[in-house]
Amino acid sequence: MKPTLKRIAILGSTGSIGQQTLDIVRANTDKLQVEVLTAQNNADLLIEQALAFEPNAVVVGEEKYAYVKEALQKHDIKVYTGADALCQVVQMETVDMVLAAIVGFAGLRSTIAAIEAGKSIALANKETLVVAGELVTSLAKEKGVNIYPVDSEHSAIFQCLAGEFHNKIEKIYLTASGGPFRGKDSKFLSTVTKADALKHPNWSMGAKITIDSATMMNKGLEIIEAGWLFGLKPEQIDVIIHPQSIIHSLVQFQDGSLKAQMGLPDMKLPIQYALFYPQRVASSFKRFDFAAYPSLTFEKADTATFPSISLAYEAMRKGGNMPCILNAANEIAVSSFLNDEIGFIEIPKLVEHCMNKVSHITKPTLQQYIDSDAEARKVAQSLTKKKIHS
Amino acid sequence: MKPTLKRIAILGSTGSIGQQTLDIVRANTDKLQVEVLTAQNNADLLIEQALAFEPNAVVVGEEKYAYVKEALQKHDIKVYTGADALCQVVQMETVDMVLAAIVGFAGLRSTIAAIEAGKSIALANKETLVVAGELVTSLAKEKGVNIYPVDSEHSAIFQCLAGEFHNKIEKIYLTASGGPFRGKDSKFLSTVTKADALKHPNWSMGAKITIDSATMMNKGLEIIEAGWLFGLKPEQIDVIIHPQSIIHSLVQFQDGSLKAQMGLPDMKLPIQYALFYPQRVASSFKRFDFAAYPSLTFEKADTATFPSISLAYEAMRKGGNMPCILNAANEIAVSSFLNDEIGFIEIPKLVEHCMNKVSHITKPTLQQYIDSDAEARKVAQSLTKKKIHS
Numbered sequence: 001m002k003p004t005l006k007r008i009a010i011l012g013s014t015g016s017i018g019q020q021t022l023d024i025v026r027a028n029t030d031k032l033q034v035e036v037l038t039a040q041n042n043a044d045l046l047i048e049q050a051l052a053f054e055p056n057a058v059v060v061g062e063e064k065y066a067y068v069k070e071a072l073q074k075h076d077i078k079v080y081t082g083a084d085a086l087c088q089v090v091q092m093e094t095v096d097m098v099l100a101a102i103v104g105f106a107g108l109r110s111t112i113a114a115i116e117a118g119k120s121i122a123l124a125n126k127e128t129l130v131v132a133g134e135l136v137t138s139l140a141k142e143k144g145v146n147i148y149p150v151d152s153e154h155s156a157i158f159q160c161l162a163g164e165f166h167n168k169i170e171k172i173y174l175t176a177s178g179g180p181f182r183g184k185d186s187k188f189l190s191t192v193t194k195a196d197a198l199k200h201p202n203w204s205m206g207a208k209i210t211i212d213s214a215t216m217m218n219k220g221l222e223i224i225e226a227g228w229l230f231g232l233k234p235e236q237i238d239v240i241i242h243p244q245s246i247i248h249s250l251v252q253f254q255d256g257s258l259k260a261q262m263g264l265p266d267m268k269l270p271i272q273y274a275l276f277y278p279q280r281v282a283s284s285f286k287r288f289d290f291a292a293y294p295s296l297t298f299e300k301a302d303t304a305t306f307p308s309i310s311l312a313y314e315a316m317r318k319g320g321n322m323p324c325i326l327n328a329a330n331e332i333a334v335s336s337f338l339n340d341e342i343g344f345i346e347i348p349k350l351v352e353h354c355m356n357k358v359s360h361i362t363k364p365t366l367q368q369y370i371d372s373d374a375e376a377r378k379v380a381q382s383l384t385k386k387k388i389h390s
Numbered sequence: 391m392k393p394t395l396k397r398i399a400i401l402g403s404t405g406s407i408g409q410q411t412l413d414i415v416r417a418n419t420d421k422l423q424v425e426v427l428t429a430q431n432n433a434d435l436l437i438e439q440a441l442a443f444e445p446n447a448v449v450v451g452e453e454k455y456a457y458v459k460e461a462l463q464k465h466d467i468k469v470y471t472g473a474d475a476l477c478q479v480v481q482m483e484t485v486d487m488v489l490a491a492i493v494g495f496a497g498l499r500s501t502i503a504a505i506e507a508g509k510s511i512a513l514a515n516k517e518t519l520v521v522a523g524e525l526v527t528s529l530a531k532e533k534g535v536n537i538y539p540v541d542s543e544h545s546a547i548f549q550c551l552a553g554e555f556h557n558k559i560e561k562i563y564l565t566a567s568g569g570p571f572r573g574k575d576s577k578f579l580s581t582v583t584k585a586d587a588l589k590h591p592n593w594s595m596g597a598k599i600t601i602d603s604a605t606m607m608n609k610g611l612e613i614i615e616a617g618w619l620f621g622l623k624p625e626q627i628d629v630i631i632h633p634q635s636i637i638h639s640l641v642q643f644q645d646g647s648l649k650a651q652m653g654l655p656d657m658k659l660p661i662q663y664a665l666f667y668p669q670r671v672a673s674s675f676k677r678f679d680f681a682a683y684p685s686l687t688f689e690k691a692d693t694a695t696f697p698s699i700s701l702a703y704e705a706m707r708k709g710g711n712m713p714c715i716l717n718a719a720n721e722i723a724v725s726s727f728l729n730d731e732i733g734f735i736e737i738p739k740l741v742e743h744c745m746n747k748v749s750h751i752t753k754p755t756l757q758q759y760i761d762s763d764a765e766a767r768k769v770a771q772s773l774t775k776k777k778i779h780s
């Protein structure tokens with residue numbers, strides 16, 4: 001083991017972010033070393049990755065444990081399973097940084113475990129901050145842990161803040177492509193299919209995030225996340241529709257100056273920035289060319305047609321477990337939509353119903369977050385069922 | 391005198407930049423104190439400014455010396471005249487920072503004097519670096535002096551580099567409005583009048599700079615200036631036409647990420663940034679609003695119609711005294727145009743002729759810069775006369 005290498009644990013290595021992270025490792029073997037890989041179901045890809053990157057340990061979902069164990073038994077790679085194992089591997093002494101890319105609420109516990117062990121966090125899991133932002137950011141502060149955002153919008157803000165942390169932020173603009181249904185009305189949205197919603201114009205992402213992008217709940221979650229990451233109030237966060245996805249977000253300082261981070265839509269850049277911050281490592285990523293983008297356009301977000309954004313602001317203002325409820329209900333709603341159980345426009349309706357039904361807790365403990373999450377899911381599921389049986 | 395105040399000398403206080411600087415002082419009397427004001431001809435405004443800001447000293451052109459001396463005699467304000475006096479006042483112990491806003495070659499000596507005395511420089515005078523960039527930047531390095539750019543484009547680059555000075559710049563984009571004749575051809579340009587050329591679409595500036603903006607020599611000078619300020623080669627500097635003047639310039643780093651600084655066209659922002667760097671002081675400057683700019687557009691610069699840009703790249707590549715020759719010839723050409731002695735399209739032609747006629751010196755001394763400047767002016771003037779008499 002070369003001591004100058006940054007040793008990373010990639011949680012969710014078979015997902016879109018995980019795979020792109022491994023591409024970056026491949027291009028920077030002199031700077032990065034993979035210590036841990038984890039996946040839930042995609043055992044074959046996990047095995048392939050493990051054989052290529054030779055991590056110290058892998059963690060896989062229970063159903064695939066025996067299969068992966070068998071495949072890796074002749075190699076010096078430990079194989080574990082279970083949520084506890086996930087929390088333990090990120091705390092290993094040989095891990096310097098944890099790239100948290102497990103999608104959804106499932107990513108929360110392991111991220112907290114990594115922060116508790118003082119590991120730097122490259123955060124691709126939105127839910128960690130959406131669900132338990134107060135808890136997570138105060139823990140990170142206590143442990144002196146830096147959280148580097150991987151989301152392109154938050155990375156853009158973070159890049160704009162380099163050298164400016166002493167300066168007051170007046171507001172930020174989170175840019176949004178508007179998704180595949182930008183410019184459409186509610187009537188149109190009532191007819192859209194799963195296939196329509198899965199076609200994102202600019203970004204290639206996992207199914208959950210792609211649907212969130214179509215409902216604009218993705219932007220809603222990002223608003224809440226940005227609040228925690230950068231210490232902002234709801235009124236300091238604005239959403240601006242920018243269909244070309246070239247300006248990834250902007251910061252406006254108290255002198256009125258705006259800084260923007262720009263580039264072609266490519267998640268590798270923010271991942272790499274998080275891995276190497278404050279260094280910018282040379283890359284062969286395709287460069288932006290103004291000739292291909294003679295016009296960058298901007299529109300106000302249509303919150304009447306896409307109520308998810310307003311729901312997120314509301315959850316942020318109410319605080320406590322409300323963003324957790326919003327997130328849990330949304331996860332169920334999206335999964336129900338992907339299972340053809342509910343229609344597209346019912347996704348935000350279901351979220352709103354849950355926000356009204358599950359009781360609000362102002363200062364939840366981790367256990368109360370977990371309970372709120374479970375309750376919101378139960379309520380959301382029952383609403384889905386009702387709809388199906390009605 | 392309160393010790394926490396930053397004490398500034400404003401060279402060229404009656405010009406556009408000088409006046410705007412005083413507006414900033416007016417809004418920040420708890421942070422800034424005017425030590426020196428200087429002007430060439432506008433005696434009445436200089437007197438008014440001196441009475442309002444009570445500087446330690448003022449310097450004025452010889453013709454107005456007696457008049458200003460008389461007006462200020464009952465006040466505790468010293469009045470000087472002459473180039474030597476200009477160099478001496480900037481070196482006074484009570485001056486912390488020199489805002490160098492004298493237009494043209496005339497600003498060079500006093501800026502060098504300020505650097506020699508170890509004063510921080512807020513640089514609004516392009517020519518200092520265009521003419522003698524090598525000499526000035528190496529002197530600044532030797533004296534540990536920081537040069538803060540005031541030009542909106544260079545300020546934008548400088549703002550984008552905050553927190554990034556350790557990272558390699560791949561390239562920069564200097565944005566250009568394109569001036570009043572964007573999209574026109576040479577035939578059209580052969581018909582334009584002084585009045586046409588003095589109408590800039592976005593910025594309100596002095597006459598010299600406004601004409602430079604119409605010929606795009608302004609951008610040419612900025613290319614050379616950027617090379618010295620940020621240590622860039624000609625091929626690392628690109629010009630992109632952006633008619634709205636909202637993105638003030640961009641930096642592309644070696645990871646492919648672009649950072650842009652944006653805002654409404656208002657010179658007060660870059661002036662204030664230079665005065666207070668690295669602090670951003672709260673301002674009441676009008677804020678940018680995406681609703682007013684639904685589209686930001688970009689075009690390639692038309693160097694066939696506007697050859698000044700190509701001339702500047704050529705001067706930069708040749709180096710030595712060539713940018714000095716370009717600058718001197720341009721000053722004469724613009725002034726001849728403003729005196730109705732030559733036509734608009736003859737401005738770059740005259741510059742090109744001078745670049746071919748005046749002998750190239752690879753490593754000039756300050757005296758050789760001064761001589762090259764004088765020679766280029768003489769050659770330019772003789773070409774102007776020839777034209778008039780032909």
